[in-house]
Structure formats: C-alpha cells, structure tokens
Amino acid sequence: MCGVTIVTTAGRPDAQSEALAQQAANALQCRFVSRQKRSVQKLSSHYDAHVIVAGKERYEYFAKGASAPFFFHPNSAAFRLKRIARGEREPFLDATVLRAGMSFLDCTLGIGSDSLVAAYVVGEQGSVTGLEANTNIAFIVKQGMYMYDTTELPLTACMRHIEVVATEAVAYLQQQPDNSVDVVYMDPMFEEVIEESTNFTALREAGEHITLSEQWVHEAKRVARQRVVLKAHYTSTWFTQYGFLQQKRESAKFHFGVWEKE
Template identity: 55%
Template sequence: MRKVIVTTAGRPDEESFQLAKQISEELHVRYVPRKKRSVAKIGNLYQANVIVAGKNRFEYYAKGSSTPFFFHPDTAAFRLKRLERGETEPFIESCGLQPGDSFLDCTLGIGSDSIIASFTVGESGKVVGVEVDPIISFLVRRGLKEYKTADPVLKQAMERIQVIHAEAVEFLKKQPDSSFDVVYLDPMFEETIEESNNFESLREVGSHHPLTEEWVKEAYRVAKKRVVLKAHFRSTHFEDLGFERKVRLTSKFHYGVLEKN
C-alpha cells in the first residue's frame, strides 16, 4: 500500500485532534501534527498521501494534488429524486433490480451506484460494496453512515449499504454460487471523463485493478440473474468478455449485461 499519513485541519479543534488520532489507530497510519503547514508541504515532506481530519469530514489528498477525495453522495442525490418522480434510470434498467434483490458492487468507489441500488431494492433487499483500497473503504463506510442530509430517503439508502474492504476476485471466490441476484463491475475507466471532477480525485488516490477474464468468470458464478459492467464507450471489454452492450448515444459510458442462462 502507498504511504499514507494523517493530520488535522489547518485550525484544529479538539474534535479534529480526536478524529485524527482515531483514524491513525484504526488504519495504522502515522499521525503528523499540522503546525500550520499546507497539505502539499506535508505530503512532499513525508512523501505520502495525506488524510486531513476536519470537523465535518475527512479529506484524502494524493501526494502533490490540491484536489481531495472526500465522501458525498455525488450524483446519487439527484438520480434518486428522479426515481422518486417515476423517471427511468439507465443503471437500474441495465441491472434489472427489483425490491428485495441482493446486489454486489465489486468496485464500490464513492458508492453512488450502490446508493441507487439500495434505494431500489429497499429494506427487504441487500447491497454489499467491496472496495480494495483500505483508505477509500474506511472513508466511504464512515461517510455512508455519518453524512448529514435532510433527505430521509437518501439517508436510509446510504445506511443500508454494507462496505467490505477486500480485493474483488478474492472476495468473489469465497461466495457461494448464485448468492447475489446482480453482480456489478465498474473498474476505473481506461480514459478520463473530463467533466467528472469527483471521479478524478478518486482516480488519484484509489487503486487501479484491470478487469480480467477470471474476475468476470467469478462474477458470473456468483450472480443469480446477471452481471453488469459499466465502462467507457470506447472500451473493448464489452465485446472481449461477452457482454451485451447497452449503447447510450449521449453518454461517455455504456453498460454491458451478461445474463445467466
């Protein structure tokens, strides 16, 4: 794992100190006093990525970057509103999710798609998100439980998600056959989507694992209904790995579906 340290906000209060010490102990990363230094200076001095424990949230900076990764619902908030109005959602249509279904997100990231899945499957369903990077896993797990929102529907959808820190293929190998209705794969895009600033901050600090035949094979075994892939529209993964591509003419990413026989 890359070197990571944790520090406080620029003007830390007692809460910031306590949060920094807590994450230091839980993730076994070094705590470094802020001493009025910039995050960039601390990152360069210790040659490390930097977690900043602020009063309201954690921010995670890649070494040399001025744009942090932090948890927030991202696109899930307005996508959920559209669903509540009865509008369609390409992700849900591709997954074919129904209330009570079980959904396994093998590449959780910030969790936006899993939030939408959680809303759709409801209290009787189950959503599990697997994240290989231990820092991202920690920040998203905390964020899903603690993010402040006045929207009770969004809050409940976030709180129902179970976050597991694991490598996706190894996790899949431990699951029984047909144990999740839908298995979802959303590896880091091979190409940048320029307008997605949040994705870029995640790209800088996250772990990059290319999609493999073994990964798809294990996902297919674990899925009861289908495996769904999200990838850049130029990706050859759809055709190379046997997915039926769902073309979206106005979008830079497409979904692919691998139905169970």
C-alpha cells in the same frame, strides 16, 4: 493497497477534529502527526506519505501527487433518486433490473453513487455490499456515509444500508459461494477518460487502477445468481471480449453491458 499514510487534523484543530484524527489513525493503523500549521503538501513531502485530514465535518484524503483531495459526497445519487421517485428512467436500473429484496454486489464502490441507487431500490429487505480496493478510500466513503447530514432523506437511509468492505474484488469473489448474489456489478476505471466527469478527478487520481480480467469476469459470473452488469466507455472492447450484451445509448459516453445467467 495504498502505501504509507499519515493522519493529521485541520489547520486549526479543535477537540472534535483531534478525536476524528485519532479514530482514523486507529482504524487504519497508521501514524497520527500533529499539524503544527504545516501545509498538507509539506507533510506529504516530509513523510513521503498520503495524508488523511480530519476536519470538523468530514475526512479528506490527499493522495501523494494528487491535484485535489478526495472526500465523500453523494454526488449524482441525490438527483438520481429524485428522478427515480418521479418515475423517470434510470439506465443503471434498466441494466441491473433491481427490485425490492434483492442482493447487489458493487465490485468497484468508488464514491458509491451506484450503490446508493441500488440501496434505495432493494430496500431494507435487500442487501448492498460495496468493495473498494484502496483502504483509505474505503475508510473515507464508509465514514462519509455514516457522518453525512442526516436530514436528507431518503439518501441517508440508503447510506446506512451499504456495507463497505476494503478489499480487492477478485479476492472477495473467490470466497463467495456459487449463485450467492442476485446482481454483481463492475465499474472499473474507464480505459478512456471522460473529460466531462471532472467530479471524479480526485477519485481517479487517488484510486486503484485495476483493469478488468478474465479471472474477475469468471468469478463474477460464478457468484451471480441472475446477472452481471459491466459499466465501461462506449468504445470499450470489453463488452464483446467478455460476453456482455452492450446496451447502447445515443450521446452517452459510457454504456452498460449485461450478462444473464441461464
């Protein structure tokens, strides 16, 4: 669900970036194009395609028409984990009530910040699966979690514990048994743009904009063993429309909604 994609190297490729480019082309079954000193914009225009660039240390994804590339970075997860380790409150955990050994399904992985926090809490005895509808973004995040600086613990251990699956959420949920995952989590692209969240601009431009639906919520509630958690803009009507108890927070632009299985 991402259209025509080509893979190329950085502007001045070396053997490592060429190998990474070929790895991406093979994994995504798309065409490798030699850079030949051409700009990413020129390549995108010439081939009418999205472009994945293999650099020396990371992949970057240039979606057609996007103003900035998407690449993996742990983003807010790093300082969130430090706050949790200090015993500070984390609204995401207040909503999900995750504990060691639990299973967590993130229906909208994106850059993976919430899944990283979940992986830290559930530990090695638990499980975290992240779904991403855009195949290119799923590849970038999966590889980014694998390639990221291994000296940064416990962040690295959390990354290695997340299973990234390139699929659309409803299709995946339909294949799961009843009551098979402790917590199912949904964070669709907000109906309202939060201007302060500029670090998500590249993801918003490159990602799939799949809105919440009755079918999606129904399947999530069927699969969840304990609860379904929805993250949405604080003005969203989704909370009441789909039967979630909205956890309101002063000054927060997004709220969590919780549905608990009886």
